[in-house]
Amino acid sequence: MNQRDLELLSAYLDGQLNPSDVTRLEARFQSDPQLVSVLNDLRSTRNLLRKLPARRAPRNFTLTRKMVGQNPPLPRAYPIFRLATTLATLLFVFSFGLNSFNRFAASQAPAFGMGGGGGAEDSVAAPYAAEIPATEAPAATEAPSVALAPPASTLLPTQDAANAAQTAESPTLKTGEAPNELNQSQPLPEQQISANPSPLIPSVWQIGLAIVAVVGFLLMLVSRRLAMNRWR
């Protein structure tokens, strides 16, 4: 039995042959008993398969909304609440970060300025001071190295100038050694002011953003819960 004849017999059994093929095949049945035998085998097998008892489903396979991931229809305002909450949260975090950075930068800026500036002033002031005679009041010459020294020193009497020179001399010597120590050990009023700069984003705005975020989130929750209850 070749494959072609087997397919013909199977299709004949199911009535899937065209009339001309049926006539031809039935003519062969007269002369080829093997074809009839195989046909009967195939028919018996098919009958057995058709008699196979159909089992009832062991349970109902009906689907729940959870199974198919269906969500309740949300109110139209829901996306607005969601957008408002997201934006407010992002802006709040951004403003918080911005203010923090601002405070940090302000606290670092004076130290950088004095340290770097001190070195530069030393390099300029040292040769300048060398040109000045020793009898001259050094305070007058070295005073610029400390910008915050009283400008009236040039107008002081000699004794005062000497005192001023002593007071001005010590920072001059120290600046060459450790200018930062000087700056840190004697914080200046400007530093104190710049350590607490006014925030870039006012606190009122931050509070407003936080309120919008919280209220938007609560509205999202409530509208979702209401929609879920209606859906059920």
Next chain:
Amino acid sequence: MNEQALITDAQNGNLDAFNTLVLHYQDSVFNTALRILGDEDQAADAAQEAFISAFKSIKSFRGGSFKGWLMRTVTNACYDELRRQKRRPTTPLEPDTDDGEEMDSPRWLADPALTPDQKAEADEVEHALQHCLNNLPLEFKTVVVMADIQGLDYTEVSVAIRVPLGTIKSRLARARLRLRECLQGFEELLPASYRLEEGINA
């Protein structure tokens, strides 16, 4: 039951309409899975997966035989299950011979301890058939389950498993021949009304 209306409603997301279709077809879907997988629990899982998948993709149904479309879905679920089994194989319950080797003949079901009455019971036929079905290659098994057990015509089977009509004819003929050869091993187990000889002049 207005099937087309239910399908349209289900395509619009109406789960109740789809569940009506589920109740109508769940026995067919479960039986198809059972014959392909040969295990009730796995068949139930595959049927459930098939219905979930069918609901999610019902918008892709473009008419024709809904049963055939469902059969394709459940067949795919069965293939997934079989692939999963292949990744995590389990120990087969094949009996061993006296030499300790696994018996590969289908005749192992012919338990000599069975009484003639037991042999006559229809569930033996079912066991024998299921055993022979399990021995078929998957592509043959799918075709014979759809055509001979579920009663789909060639075209529906062809559409369901996306295989040309000629291939369906060929697979079905070869599957029937293999089943016939396998069932010869159970000849004495089959009750008289199920004997293969009975069909000769049917």
